[in-house]
Amino acid sequence: MKFFVDTAEVSDILELDKLGLVDGVTTNPSLVKKSGRDFIEVIREICEAVAGPVSAETVALDYEGMLAEGRKLGQLASNIAIKVPLTWDGLKACRTLTEEGRMVNVTLCFSANQALLAAKAGATFISPFVGRLDDINLDGMELIRDIRTIYDNYGFETEILAASIRGANHVSEAALAGADVATCPPAVLKTLASHPLTDKGLAAFLKDWEATGQKIV
Numbered sequence: 648m649k650f651f652v653d654t655a656e657v658s659d660i661l662e663l664d665k666l667g668l669v670d671g672v673t674t675n676p677s678l679v680k681k682s683g684r685d686f687i688e689v690i691r692e693i694c695e696a697v698a699g700p701v702s703a704e705t706v707a708l709d710y711e712g713m714l715a716e717g718r719k720l721g722q723l724a725s726n727i728a729i730k731v732p733l734t735w736d737g738l739k740a741c742r743t744l745t746e747e748g749r750m751v752n753v754t755l756c757f758s759a760n761q762a763l764l765a766a767k768a769g770a771t772f773i774s775p776f777v778g779r780l781d782d783i784n785l786d787g788m789e790l791i792r793d794i795r796t797i798y799d800n801y802g803f804e805t806e807i808l809a810a811s812i813r814g815a816n817h818v819s820e821a822a823l824a825g826a827d828v829a830t831c832p833p834a835v836l837k838t839l840a841s842h843p844l845t846d847k848g849l850a851a852f853l854k855d856w857e858a859t860g861q862k863i864v
């Protein structure tokens with residue numbers, strides 16, 4: 648499963664990239680606002696920093712507006728994935744932009760039918776928001792499983808990009824469910840290697856090793 652970082656904070660992206668954890672980046676208007684940065688500038692900087700797909704979201708609600716914004720974003724770098732919302736205009740824009748050879752990430756997906764439409768529109772990625780379904784007491788991971796089944800039933804190549812990831816359990820559950828990608832806040836990615844028994848076991852090994860009085864080098 649690929650790990651994307653869900654942030655517009657360049658410093659976090661660079662830090663995680665050093666750990667070999669960054670297969671791509673996703674942003675959205677809320678994350679851009681949080682960064683306090685100029686949208687075009689920060690997207691351009693992120694695209695230069697990572698080799699993988701970088702999702703940048705359109706904000707127009709109409710087909711023509713999405714095309715204009717998507718084409719402008721697509722010109723920033725070759726690794727741009729244009730994000731469009733899962734609406735009829737977004738699906739139409741997805742088809743046109745993918746036919747023009749651009750990567751498209753269809754976002755704000757909350758149902759299997761929406762994901763089916765995105766795949767039929769040629770989406771490169773579909774972004775089901777797991778956490779936001781959990782927030783209203785629905786099973787977000789069940790949606791990932793359903794999309795996986797549907798896509799495999801018909802051989803759709805659209806990649807399932809599990810989004811709205813709230814913690815480490817979502818990451819392992821998304822992998823078990825067959826997601827192609829999990830896009831995670833930096834804080835979640837940083838916790839993935841942590842386990843209290845690892846810390847306890849390492850401390851015990853080192854205590855016993857010190858007692859031997861030996862050195863390896």
Ligand code: G3P
Binds near residue numbers: 778779811
């Ligand atoms: O990429 C989508 C993600 O940023 C949404 O996450 O926590 O706002 O539901 P959240």
